[in-house]
Amino acid sequence: MERVDELLSITGWQSEPQEIDWNEVERKFGTSLPVDFKEISELFGHGAFSGYLKVLPVNGAETEGILGRWDSMREYADKTPLSGLFDPYEVFHGETGLILWGNSMTEAQYFWLANASSSPEKWPIVARTSPLDDWHQFDEISTSEFICRVLKDPEFRPFSISRKVERPFFDAYR
Numbered sequence: 001m002e003r004v005d006e007l008l009s010i011t012g013w014q015s016e017p018q019e020i021d022w023n024e025v026e027r028k029f030g031t032s033l034p035v036d037f038k039e040i041s042e043l044f045g046h047g048a049f050s051g052y053l054k055v056l057p058v059n060g061a062e063t064e065g066i067l068g069r070w071d072s073m074r075e076y077a078d079k080t081p082l083s084g085l086f087d088p089y090e091v092f093h094g095e096t097g098l099i100l101w102g103n104s105m106t107e108a109q110y111f112w113l114a115n116a117s118s119s120p121e122k123w124p125i126v127a128r129t130s131p132l133d134d135w136h137q138f139d140e141i142s143t144s145e146f147i148c149r150v151l152k153d154p155e156f157r158p159f160s161i162s163r164k165v166e167r168p169f170f171d172a173y174r
């Protein structure tokens with residue numbers, strides 16, 4: 001994908017792709033995930049872009065990985081339905097709702113507004129700068145484009161870090 005290639009180019013990242021059992025991951029979610037997210041996960045693995053934006057690992061520790069965080073969010077939402085933490089959205093339970101795919105070192109959160117009956121490539125990205133801040137919805141933007149804009153686009157407020165990080169990089173967690 002074009003934007004995934006751009007991420008590789010702007011970060012200078014080179015690594016052997018990881019094998020990930022997407023059938024198992026997507027079976028647990030009950031839906032497919034965006035193709036570019038899968039490519040990012042396979043090509044970059046566990047780490048952070050510019051030491052800031054972390055894409056949740058697929059094969060990470062239970063509580064740190066995308067599935068573990070999703071389980072925790074569902075459990076929290078089920079136990080405290082009046083909390084309003086995710087309002088006006090709900091956590092994905094197989095049909096529609098939020099799936100957390102990344103976060104930042106300053107507590108920003110990045111979600112897909114997933115809909116199992118539509119193509120994952122059409123899912124909006126919903127983000128906020130901290131768990132108590134207002135939501136921002138981005139329609140027709142891929143995961144890789146969102147990451148590129150955070151890293152490079154000074155007008156992509158309030159999420160851009162381009163004025164703070166001169167040259168984007170990827171820091172792999174080993």
